[in-house]
Amino acid sequence: MAQDQDPWAAPGKGSRPSDNKPANGSNDEPTGRNQEQSPPDLEEAFANLLKKLGGGKKGSAPQQLNPKNYAKLLPIAAAVGLVIWGLSGFYTVKEAERGVVTRFGQLHSIVQPGLNWKPTFIEQVIPVNVERVRELKTQGSMLTQDENMVKVELTVQYRVVNPAKYKFSVTDADDSLGQATDSALRYVVGHMAMDNILTTGRAVVRENTWKALNSIIKPYDMGLEVIDVNFQSARPPEEVKDAFDDAIKAQEDEQRYIREAEAYAREREPIARGNAQKIIEEATAYKDQIVLDAQGEVERFQRLLPEFKASPVIIKERLYIQTMENLMAKTPKVMMDGGNNLAVLPMDQLLRNKQAAQPAQPFPNEQQSNQPTSQSAVNSQSVLKQPAPAEPIQRERQGRFN
Template sequence: MSLNGSDQDPWGKPGSSGQKPENNQPNGGEQKPNWNDNSQNKEQSPPDIEEVFSNLLKKLGGGNGGKQRGNAPSFNAGRLLPIAVTAGVLFWGISGLYTVKEAERGVVLRFGELNSIVQPGLNWKPTFIDSVIPVNVEQVKELKTQGSMLTQDENMVKVEMTVQYRVQDPAKYLFSVTNADDSLNQATDSALRYVIGHMSMDDILTTGRSIVRENTWKALNDIIHSYDMGLEVLDVNFQSARPPEEVKAAFDDAIKAQEDEQRYIREAEAYAREQEPIARGNAQRIIEEATAYKDQIVLSAQGEVERLQRLLPEFKASPQLLRERLYIQSMEKVMANTPKVMLDANGGNNLTVLPLEQILATKNATNPQQPKSDSAQSAVNFKAGSSEPTTSSSPTVAPQNVENRQGRFN
């Protein structure tokens, strides 16, 4: 097949005839193809990688791609600039990713100025523009302070105290004061010295420990409130208070005495709680007895009133006789509870005493069925249905005659 009216070797140089090479030519008269002659054999050479990159850079707006015809390839820095810019942008974007932990808050500074506070999780910041400072807001920190302080009564005492706190506002914690932890330490020392200076040493070492703790906590909150440091005081623990070594033994004795005092107070309170129910029971019993006695007296008085009201008609009928009867009854009641002694006035210088109590006791023991005072019956009897009194069968007793009346009181 001939192209353009002449035969041409497809592997030969363009423009050469299709004649076979002579035998005196090297390589057996066979001509090798020239793969480097791109200007004349472009369509038959393999694809050039550099040319592919040059075309890509042209599309991206890069410099001149390809090679100059007939010249060696030259290095062009404009080709690598877009690649470097793209890689730099990617690296800058990836470097801005950061993570804030669950217990932390991120304080974002833009060119050194406070910009915002970010929450936990994955976040992004423009590198070289923003910086992030993580602050733990859930960790409970502990601050210890101690020192020798002067009390109100001009004694020295060594005090140790621990303060527990945490960050409440990260921005204020970082920027309100130079060092929030150091400022809190100084505020605690100031508050503690103020409280110790307004209390006596005995109270600090014995019963005033809780008062020192509460007053220090209150004073510390007042101080840090004016600083606005973004801190929250959770607890104040009063660790110990010790006197100087020179007087430690005396103060130990004082503390022991205070403890004994408290123990005695507790024992007294326990005894009081034990005796109080018993005393209440006794008081209630006495009240009940008094109430019963009152009811008894009232009922007895009412009975006497009723009895006297029934005797009133008889008194109106015979006043003298009723007076005699009432007198005898009253004397029986009085003399029954009165020791009785009989004296013999006719014995001269000799005094005869009759123990009537023993005689009556012997008589009652011999005749238990016999009433103690048989002769104590009324001398006046009233007939039923009649207001006229009648004399009894017993002889009339004259009040003036003691010998005739003695039988009535046996």
């Protein structure tokens, strides 16, 4: 056995492979089937991962898990988180809005429209529209001064003027404004009669409610501005609605008749004033004309006075002729002088009688038959009326000149 020993072999080992085999002839090396079925080494896999991340060099032996390897990853993770946190803080405020910034729940500042930045998780931005006109409606049955019930509807238009006060002065500014509106409306309706509210007092209710509402919300300083108050409607209870509708219609008819009468008066008054002024001017002109004519006659008689004193008979005759010419020029009559008798024919009277005596002439035969009768009637009337005006004129002439 000494000769078979390998001198170069390690102590306690045989020089031949057969010497190392067990006595029973079995082989200690694992077969390929056993290698495939063995589970992976997790420690070795994790060590290889750390090598790839910089934890070791290629070909080095596997290393154990070390907290120093995690410390190298912390700056990278912190830088990435800081970038994400910074980018998440950018926000935009619209043109019609203002941003109310709160820091840890407390009011910090007001930001203007545009791109802004805030520290996330530290500050919060609440956008508030300051240009939109908001509308609030209120209605209900209310008791009037004369102890009647009336249903009233009212609309309030308002907008936000101070976003900070709007959010933090009261718990809910819109709800507070609604309660103030209801209180102001009940106060105004309670101090007016029902007939006045339903007919002519609508404008008064609107104005008084607006004033009362402003006085109520002023101490609270809610950052709101009331733009307008619209009184929508006022209705009586259903039991007496028909009677009140008739009363309202009568009131409206009364106002309509009053307006129509005022319009008619405004239309006729200038005409009456014009006619009155026209009559006054005509009377003034007539007065001036008569005065001037009288003055002219006086002047003319004064100039004729010397001639009248020289020959009074001739002047009398001349004056008489001139006067008769003036009178007869304005009278549609024909005078026939037959010596001592003066016949006056009233032509206008004769023509009127002739027209009145002629009936309607639908046929020529009737016209011919009626013509002699009408002509004879005219001739008889003229014969009867001729001597009547001649005698006084003749007597007047004889009395004046004989």
